[in-house]
Amino acid sequence: MHRDDPSEQNQTPPEVASRSGDLGSTGRTIGRHRKPEPPRRGARKLLASTPVRVALATGVSCCLGFAAYAGTRDDGPDRSEPLAEAVADRAALADERASRSLERTVATPTPVSPSPTPTPSPSATKKKTPAPKKPPKPRKPRPVAGLTQAQMDNAKVIVDVGRELGVPERGLVIAVATAMQESNLYNYASGVLPESQEYPHQAIGWDHDSVGLFQQRPSSGWGTVADLMRPAYAARAFYLALLKVPGWQDMSLTVAAQSVQMSAFPDAYAQHEDRATTVVDALT
Template sequence: MPADRNGGPRHLRRERRGRHSAVRWHLGLSSACAVIAFAVIGALLLVFSHGGRSQPVAQSGPSAQREDDRVADAERRASRGEQRTGDTPSGQPSASASGGQQPSPAGTAVPAPPNTTTAAPAKPAPAPTVIAPVGGLTQAEMKNAVTIVRTGQEQKLPNRAYVVAIATALQESHLHNLANPNVPESLNLPNEGVGSDHDSVGLFQQRPSWGTVAELMNPAEAARRFYAALVKVDGWEQMAVTVAAQTVQVSAYPDAYAKWQALAEQVVATVAP
């Protein structure tokens, strides 16, 4: 084979060119692999650099305890400041006076305002009902008749007892609470006139054997003593009104009570229907 002027035989030159091409291909491949490797390593480093950053962690231990103490101390100071502001100097409106409310630190209980409502005043007791007079009686006489009836009702006595008592008082005093000059003490007590029958006083003209002067001049007490004597009479419920009254009073005019029975019954029907 003839030699080539540029470097020997042609087949040798082609062989050398093949080897040089292989070397260049391997070098290019190695360079590409190196570039890829560096890129991967750079990416990994970037990922690790971001992922490895530590997140803030809640403090613990002595530093956290100190922080809690500072917060608690701040709340206590704020609470004391609120209490001091509650004592408003004279001439300055306080929060309660102006209708406002002082802010309180978080977690601090605000005391409820005192209950300033006052109980409503008690209603006065209703005045006793005044019963109009009947049968020509005056209001004072009717008042005494009502007292006699109410006293008998307190003792759970029947209406018949009220009729006997009122007929008796009509005959003895015409339902007037009489004093007596013969009993000077009676003149110093409330009365509605003056009688003169021995030492008898009051609605039923009872004598000292019935009780003290003060007791007999009290219309309700005089009626109680009359009823006490009446219920001791056997069969008084079946007796005529005048007989029952005479049995209790032992009067010099035993039939005088009969004329008052109708009026007594009218009064009782009005007061205790």
């Protein structure tokens, strides 16, 4: 048969057919879900020629043989077993660690301690102590009975000292009337005693060494000049002397005052009794 006979060109040699079948099976083995594409029409014509068919068959046989040899070659003992054992050991170790962590978490839960309540600093809780209020100044008594404010202030000192000593109101009136007669309720210094002028005073007299509201004389033992120039001390000295007079409560104002003062004008005290009573009533 002639080589160029079309019938001969359309026939496929048995070798190529069988090897094409092997090639298809190999394709299916290598790519499990991949179906080999059919040869194109140009390739069929190329395979029709004898030399090309031999070369192609030889190459395919080599590839198939190498693939079969690589898939079935046994180089020695199975190496997959140590790898599987290592993977199994690692999995067991991971399970053991996980189980230990779970046991610690469940058996001994970490207690959550409450956050400590912040303690306020002393500077924050300490209340400011208010400054002590200054005691209000005593109101000055309103003058009565024609007295000036200075006279009324001195009369108040006399009354306050008598009340502290527990002297009855009759004794207060006697003391105020006596000061009205002796000094007109002004604190006198003495022109004879320059020392007396060194202390607060409201007037200067010249009756010997008599000083203060009651014109008491230091030379007679009433006290020092410094003491007698203080209205409170002078009033106390008068009351103490009056309380020593027996029956002074039943005496007239003039007799009671004269018993203490020993004045050259004993009857002069009586004229101040009404005014003194008005002043004492206003102050008590």
